[in-house]
Amino acid sequence: MSITLPGPTLGVVGGGQLGRMLAEAASPLGVDLVVLDPTPDCPAATVAADQIVADFDDADAIDELASRVDALTFEIELADPDVLAAAGEEHGVSVHPDTETLETIQDKLVQKEALADAGIPVPEFVAVATAEGLERVVEEFGGVMLKAREGGYDGRGNVPVETPDAAAAALDEVGGAAMAEEFLDFEREIAVMGLKGADGETRTYPVTETVHREEILRESVAPARADDAVVAEAESVARDVLDVLDGRGVFGIELFETREGEVLVNEIAPRPHNSGHWTIEGARTSQFENHVRAVLGWPLGPTDLVAPAVTANVLGDVDEIEPATLSGVESVLGAPDADLHWYEKDDTYPLRKMGHLTVTDGDADPDAVSADERDALLDRARELRDGLTFDA
Known part of the structure; x- marks a missing residue:
């Protein structure tokens, strides 16, 4: 493959925070994004080349999107697989991950049946x-x-x-x-960001621990605080999952580690995932850059951990919908070990994802990071996150 810059234009169905971070990762590669999202001035709009304002399943709008780009992808499962496939075929542009994969994953029962039929462990x-x-x-x-x-x-x-x-x-x-x-009596929830590129190449990011409360991801810890046998099993299961899925791109694979040390698949997202936001600062190539590379058929970037990292989500801490104004930001900006990501959403409401921050330990050995070091990073991320508020 011969690659020249400026690069191609990538169309993305969905313009939320994932679309925004895809655009941020694509820009240094010389790749422009055009996003389609029903919310005017969606989070991705200020960093993408353009936005088409339309519903995720609007056939005419998706046809327009396909006519303007060199490849199509999506950052939300509400995209219509049949409409995407038809638009891609009409305009001769590839759609990745594969629309049949999207269709399988959209129905949680069909998804679980496909995994079980392939012999992949599930609850x-x-x-x-x-x-x-x-x-x-x-x-x-x-x-x-x-x-x-x-x-x-x-x-x-x-x-x-x-x-x-x-x-x-x-x-x-x-x-x-x-x-x-x-119901599972699990030890912890973990995740693997899997990656499929051209010619069937697969890679995985280090196993990540995910901390949920009220069904919402609060923090992710990379590498996970799990023993070596569980980590090896999680990586093996994730690669088996990738074998079941068709198409190029990043796949967020959510897993359970049971009390007995088993690893079971919870759910899969055929796109970059909140569990992998830490890769922006903590991995050699972020999940967002690698998704862009993979969808375009470009060589994949290394997925190695460069620094232990903990990401904490910044969630709406208000009682009702109100204009979003975040206070306490100076504490994060003044921290030499932290990076802040603001999603530029106009309004906040209870538990809405408004941004995230990531704390890294540049002095720790990525290949031998201790449990105490990861605990300290988690405490640090929580302290900084808890100093932020929309409830002024």
Whole structure:
């Protein structure tokens, strides 16, 4: 392949914070982004070359997007795979990851079935459609996590059901077709950012520990505070997952480490993922740059850890929707070990992702970082994050 600069133009369905960081990573490569998003002046708009304001499944708008770019990708699973495939074929541009992969992942039941059929370890799961059926499953499993089959995001669409008498209300809350998954007594949640490039090349980023509360990712720790056997198993499982998925790009692979040391796949995102934001400062090539490279068929960048890193999400700490004004920023900007990322969203509301900060330890040996060093980084990231507020 012969690559010249300025580079091609990449079309992205979705212009949220992931689209914004894709544009930031693409620019030094000489690649322009055109994003499609229904929110005028979306987070990616100020760094992308242009924005098309339209719904994620607007066939005419996606056709226009395809007519203006050299390749297509997406940063949100709400993109319509059939519309994307048709637009790509009409204008002779590639779509990555593969639209069939997107279709599989959009339905959590179909996703889990595909993984199970491939022999990849997953929690026990079953489709549910009625309250009576869910009641039986809850009795059998001793409680379940009920998940909407489609549309769930950042914990939305997930409802814990601990007793049979809670089944009907939970099914109403998820709004229709659902999947029930066994409750796991897990040691920790972990993630692997997997990468597929041209000619079937695969790479993985170091295993990351993810810390959730109220179903929302709060912090990620790289490398994960897991023993060597669990890390090796997580990497192996992640590569098996990549073998199941078609198309180029980054895949966020969320996993559970059980108390017994098993590694089970939770969910997959066919795009850069919050679990991998630490790669901007902590890896040789960020997940966003590598997604751009992969989608375009360019050589992949190294995924090595260059410094232990902890990312903390900056979430809305207000009680209702209000204009976003973040206070306490000087404490992060004055910290030599921290980097702040602001997503430029106009409004904040409870638990909305508004930005993140990453703390790195440049003095630690990336290949021999101790648990104490990672604990100290996590404490430091939390301290800086907790000094920020929208509740002025």
